[in-house]
Amino acid sequence: MKxxxxxxxxxxxxxxxQMKCxxxxxxxxxxxxxxxYLKLGRDEQDFILAxxxxxxxxxxMAKQAELSYPTMRNKMDDLIEKIKQLKTL
Structure with a gap:
């Protein structure tokens, strides 16, 4: 369960x-x-883990996902920007 x-x-x-043992x-x-990390979506968490x-x-990562390096770099840049925004909230 997510x-x-x-x-x-x-x-x-x-x-x-609340947390329970x-x-x-x-x-x-x-x-x-x-x-x-938990404020990110599941795909974003998976991206960081990968x-x-x-x-x-x-x-x-680009090779494993069969994507171009620039495409993977753009995904990384988008995630970096989202994390920067979350840190300021």
Whole structure:
């Protein structure tokens, strides 16, 4: 199941309010921001993971995805811009 990151009613960002240990049933309550990585969509998270697993090689990622290097570079630039915007929120 995918973690919801936006309110289904007003589309505002959601925060974490409760976490529970499945081992001992301890519950922690509060109002915590989601980590930036979890504020990204599943495709964007997968892109970052693929970048990491390719040792940071955009050329290798492009080869594996059967895309041109400029196309993959544009995807990377778009993701970088989105992360910059999320960091300022």
């Amino acid at each position: 973690l919801p990151i936006f309110c289904p009613s007003c589309e505002s960002s959601l925060n974490v309010s 499945n081992h001992c049933d301890t519950t922690v309550n509060g109002n915590y921001d989601l980590p930036l 970048f990491f697993l390719s040792s940071g090689s955009i050329k290798e």
